[in-house]
Amino acid sequence: MSDPWKECMDHCIAVTKEAGKMIREALKKDIPIMQKSSPVDLVTETDQKVEALIISSIKERYPTHSFIGEESVAAGAPSILTDNPTWIIDPIDGTTNFVHRFPFVSVSIGFTVNKEIEFGVVYSCIEEKMYTARKGKGAFCNGVPIKVSGQEDITKSLVLTEMGLKKDPEHFKAVMSNMQKILTIPVHGIRSPGSAAVNMCLVACGSADAYYHIGIHCWDMAGGAAIVTEAGGVIMDITGGPFDLMSRRLITASSRAIAEHIAQQLQEFPCGRDDAVN
Amino acid sequence: MEDPWKEAMDHAVAVARKAGAVIRDALQNEVKIMCKSSSVDLVTKTDQKVENLIIASVKEKFPTHSFIGEESVAAGHPCILSDNPTWIIDPVDGTTNFVHGFPFVAVSIGFAVKKELEFGVVYSCVEDKMYTGRKGKGAFCDGEKLQVSDQTDIKKSMIISELGSNRDHETVSKIFSTMQKILCIPVHGLRGSGTAATNMCLVASGAVEAFFEIGIHCWDIAAGAVIVTEAGGVLLDVDGGPFDLMSRRMVSANNKTIADRIIKEIDIFPAERDDAVKK
Numbered sequence: 001m002s003d004p005w006k007e008c009m010d011h012c013i014a015v016t017k018e019a020g021k022m023i024r025e026a027l028k029k030d031i032p033i034m035q036k037s038s039p040v041d042l043v044t045e046t047d048q049k050v051e052a053l054i055i056s057s058i059k060e061r062y063p064t065h066s067f068i069g070e071e072s073v074a075a076g077a078p079s080i081l082t083d084n085p086t087w088i089i090d091p092i093d094g095t096t097n098f099v100h101r102f103p104f105v106s107v108s109i110g111f112t113v114n115k116e117i118e119f120g121v122v123y124s125c126i127e128e129k130m131y132t133a134r135k136g137k138g139a140f141c142n143g144v145p146i147k148v149s150g151q152e153d154i155t156k157s158l159v160l161t162e163m164g165l166k167k168d169p170e171h172f173k174a175v176m177s178n179m180q181k182i183l184t185i186p187v188h189g190i191r192s193p194g195s196a197a198v199n200m201c202l203v204a205c206g207s208a209d210a211y212y213h214i215g216i217h218c219w220d221m222a223g224g225a226a227i228v229t230e231a232g233g234v235i236m237d238i239t240g241g242p243f244d245l246m247s248r249r250l251i252t253a254s255s256r257a258i259a260e261h262i263a264q265q266l267q268e269f270p271c272g273r274d275d276a277v278n
Numbered sequence: 279m280e281d282p283w284k285e286a287m288d289h290a291v292a293v294a295r296k297a298g299a300v301i302r303d304a305l306q307n308e309v310k311i312m313c314k315s316s317s318v319d320l321v322t323k324t325d326q327k328v329e330n331l332i333i334a335s336v337k338e339k340f341p342t343h344s345f346i347g348e349e350s351v352a353a354g355h356p357c358i359l360s361d362n363p364t365w366i367i368d369p370v371d372g373t374t375n376f377v378h379g380f381p382f383v384a385v386s387i388g389f390a391v392k393k394e395l396e397f398g399v400v401y402s403c404v405e406d407k408m409y410t411g412r413k414g415k416g417a418f419c420d421g422e423k424l425q426v427s428d429q430t431d432i433k434k435s436m437i438i439s440e441l442g443s444n445r446d447h448e449t450v451s452k453i454f455s456t457m458q459k460i461l462c463i464p465v466h467g468l469r470g471s472g473t474a475a476t477n478m479c480l481v482a483s484g485a486v487e488a489f490f491e492i493g494i495h496c497w498d499i500a501a502g503a504v505i506v507t508e509a510g511g512v513l514l515d516v517d518g519g520p521f522d523l524m525s526r527r528m529v530s531a532n533n534k535t536i537a538d539r540i541i542k543e544i545d546i547f548p549a550e551r552d553d554a555v556k557k
Contacts (some may be wrong), residue, residue, distance in 0.1 A: 039433065039464065096467045100427075102485045103405075125379075155317065158378040163461055163468050172461045176454045186445045189374045192470045207379045214491045222418050233291070 005111065008085075009063065009119045015057045017048045019107045019134060020125030023092060027126075031099050036074055041165040042095045047071055050107065052092035055128065060086055067202050068274075070219045079218070079274045081246060083114045088222035088245075093122075095197030096165075101260035108197035110222020112135050117245070119178030120196045131201045131223075133230035139204055148233040148254040149206035154261040157254075159190050160199045164215045174269040175214075181265045182212075200224025204231035210253035212262055214238060215271045218245050227250045234259050238266050246275040283389065283396050286340065286363070287412060290387045293335045297328045297385045298403030301370060311377055314352055314544075319443040320373045325349050328369035328385065336365055344463045347370045348497045354555025357552045358495070359524065359534045366500035371400075372473030381405065386475035388500025395523070398501030400475045409479045411505035417482050424509040426532035427484040430513045432539040435487035436466045438477045442493040452545040453492075476486070479500040481530050482509035488531035488540050492516060495554045499530075512537050516544045524553040 003009075026046040034043050040248060051071040058065060064084060069089040073079045081088075090108040092098050099103045107123045122131040131146075133139035139146050151157050159182055163175050183190055191208065193199060199211040204227045222245060225235055235243045235252040240263035243250060248271040253259035281287075304324040312321050313440040329349040336343065341439055344360060347367040351357045359366075368386040370376050376383045383399040397473035400409040409424070411417035429435050441453060461468055462531060469486065471477055475498060477489040482505045500523060503513055513521035514529045518541050531537035 031432075040464070079524075096436065100466065101483075102436060102469060102480070158374065158380060163457075169458075169462050172458050176458045176461075180450060180454045183441055183447055184447070184450055188318055188320070188378070189443075189472060190441055190470065191375075191380065191472055192468065194467060194469055202380070206381075207381065209378070255383055 003134070005118050008111060008240035009121070009132070011058070011061055012111065012119070012121050013132060014131065016022050016058070016107050016109060016121050016123045017130070019054055019091065020123045021109070022046065022050055022053065023098065023105060023125050023132065025102060027098070033099055038166060042099055043071065043074070044095060044099065046097055046098070047092045051089060054109070055090055068219060070217065079138040080177070081115055081218070081275065082193055084263045087121070088112065088219050089217040090197065097172040097194040102194060104193040104195040104198045106195050106197045108220065108223035110226060112222070117222060117226045121222035122201050122223045122227060123203065124198050129201070131204065131227050133227040135230070137225060137230070138233050139227045141201070141205055146205040147231045148204060149209050150232070150254055151209040152255045154185055154187060154258055156188060157258055158188050159262070160193065160198065160202060160208045160211040162194065162199070162213055166215070170232060171269070174267065178266050182262060185261070185265070195198060196220035197224045200228050200252055203233055203254065204228045206254070210251065210258050210262055212238060212251040212266065214249040214269060216250070217249060218274045221245060221250055236263065238263060238268060246273050248272060248274060283391070283410070286389060287397045287399070289336065289339055289412070290389065290397065291408065291410060293332050294385045294387055294399050294401040294507055295408065298330055298401045299367065300324065300331065301376065301383060301385070301403050305376065306465050316443060318445060320377055321349065321352065322370070322373060322377065324376070325370045325373055329367060332367055332369060332387065346497060348495065359393050359481060359553065361389060364390045364495050366390060368397055368475065368497040371475040371498055375472040380472060382471045382473045382476045383389040384473050384475040386497065386501045388436055388504065390500065395500060395504050398504035400479050400501045400505060402479065409482065409505050411508040413504060413508070415508070417505045417508035419479070419483060422473050424482045424505070424549065426506070426509050427485060427487050427534060429487050429537045432463055432465060432536055434466060434529065436468050436469060437540065438471065438480060438486050438489040439469050440477070440491050441471065442491065444493055449547050452531060452547045456543055456545045460540065474498035478506050478530050481532065482506045484532070487536050488529060489542055490516060490529040490544065492527040492547060493549050494526060497522065498536065499528055502530070514541065516541060516546055524551050526551060
């Protein structure tokens with residue numbers, strides 16, 4: 001039977017490549033910065049331009065589809081996931097890295113139907129690595145199949161996390177306390193590359209064994225979620241319960257054992273929901 | 279006037295590239311891990327193989343030179359810097375990354391004469407980026423000149439630090455309290471790539487404004503020290519005093535303004551000097 005979403009996915013990959021090119025071009029020039037919710041929550045014209053490029057390209061081909069895009073939401077568009085085919089877009093995941101030219105910057109697109117993620121595309125555009133996954137058909141990096149490390153022993157694991165974009169000392173206290181608990185399990189190490197979507201792909205291809213984060217957004221996770229699961233990994237809520245795309249938090253790992261061990265250590269703190277009515 | 283150390287530097291670049299190829303090759307196969315001082319202080323056969331390759335290759339060409347290599351020191355060789363031309367080698371900087379296939383792994387070779395660093399070579403071998411710095415002649419990545427960032431506002435800066443391999447409770451608490459203070463300045467972000475040599479090259483290239491760490495070794499920073507200074511950056515001790523290669527600690531930054539601001543927040547904890555006489 002033919003894949004009903006194959007054409008969408010091919011289109012997605014093509015527009016993502018174009019977006020990545022636009023980002024690499026922008027890196028050759030000066031990058032003026034604007035701020036969103038705080039002085040460390042950055043956005044640039046390129047974020048906005050890339051999102052506009054992606055959305056207009058898709059609207060032209062699929063005029064009935066819905067969108068949740070980071071910059072559109074910042075401009076006031078709703079962030080509610082319906083059953084309608086929906087494109088969940090982060091035009092530049094790792095804007096702070098982009099501004100500093102730190103090498104992990106990605107375009108992330110997840111596609112859902114009936115609230116289920118059907119495919120994900122993450123283009124780590126400085127490294128020129130195109131990660132893709134179609135539900136039930138495996139995960140790939142530049143066409144080569146990838147799979148998670150399979151590591152089950154937390155004391156032999158490399159864990160990724162990020163420190164967040166708030167300016168609030170209480171927030172950082174909670175983040176540091178969780179990191180300290182994880183580090184002293186002990187694990188082999190903790191790394192912070194700076195892009196959630198890339199982090200998920202690093203778990204998917206076995207370069208890291210887990211990534212956890214409280215405070216990200218659905219557009220950071222939608223693309224990577226498909227890629228990690230299709231690579232054989234697990235994804236869950238930080239409490240160990242089922243993954244919730246709108247919850248602003250996740251643990252993704254090479255195995256259930258590692259994910260659950262991390263869940264046991266983490267102290268929750270409030271982060272809001274993407275679908276909260278403001 | 280001809281550069282008396284040009285030949286040595288060319289040799290360092292060539293042997294670093296060869297070593298990088300050995301590492302990339304090893305990354306294709308499963309990696310057997312051994313532990314050094316603790317269960318998170320890792321070493322592999324590749325670390326040892328690469329160090330032997332580098333030392334043998336250099337000894338053949340420069341038989342009177344001295345060596346300080348991470349794995350040789352682990353095997354009991356002294357770690358004392360003399361006036362003699364000395365190669366300071368980390369064969370695989372980022373062994374934990376290497377073991378996991380995380381993409382930052384570097385070969386680091388620093389060269390000192392009369393205890394002064396003359397040149398540094400860092401080969402980030404998964405990225406295939408060759409960083410070099412020659413005293414007085416600038417720093418380069420794959421032939422392109424490197425320049426640190428011109429940022430003077432700490433609130434617009436990106437900082438790198440690492441968590442190290444010491445899991446002692448008091449040490450870990452100080453590391454996290456420092457990180458928390460820096461995050462609260464606030465800065466744009468805190469990153470960790472997992473290799474000191476690569477982190478110093480990221481300062482030199484302007485991608486981050488500063489890298490600091492307590493607990494590193496002379497072989498992690500000798501090459502990067504030249505690359506950062508030749509790219510226009512500064513090196514200091516974590517207490518604001520002059521940089522000391524054997525002190526196990528360092529702040530490297532794009533300028534003194536940023537370095538001084540970071541130094542204010544660092545909770546210092548003890549780390550035994552590399553040149554301490556072992557009992």
